Amino acid sequence: MDIESFESLMLKTLLTGLILFMGFIVYDLSKKSKAGKFGTFVLFGALCLGVLGFLIKGVLMRSIG
Template sequence: MLNEYYEQIEALILDITLIGLFLLMGYVVHDLLKKNNVPAIGKAVVYFVLFLGAAGFIFKGIMQYIIEH
């Protein structure tokens, strides 16, 4: 039974790992910005760039789902 769902399990674990990595990166960036007293505009730019990276993976997942189905 596990062999039948191997690809789905692998894709799910990959997605969970990517979510975890982006959350960890967000925490690290937040900590660095807080410790270095970065101005609000700098924080906004950094968070926007981090969001764009995450949005790219989300968009890729959506497109992959659309193409496969």
């Protein structure tokens, strides 16, 4: 396995782990703050928008470059 394929694999694996960990943090934050259903929806919505922006940036960078 060369360096580029290893870096690509680790980037995808560790980024997925980071997103899952941030989801756990948001869930824990919503439970501790007693945010309710709407507050939890807003918190996860903000997290999902951030992840979606990151994915769109990656798609655009591949299509442009």
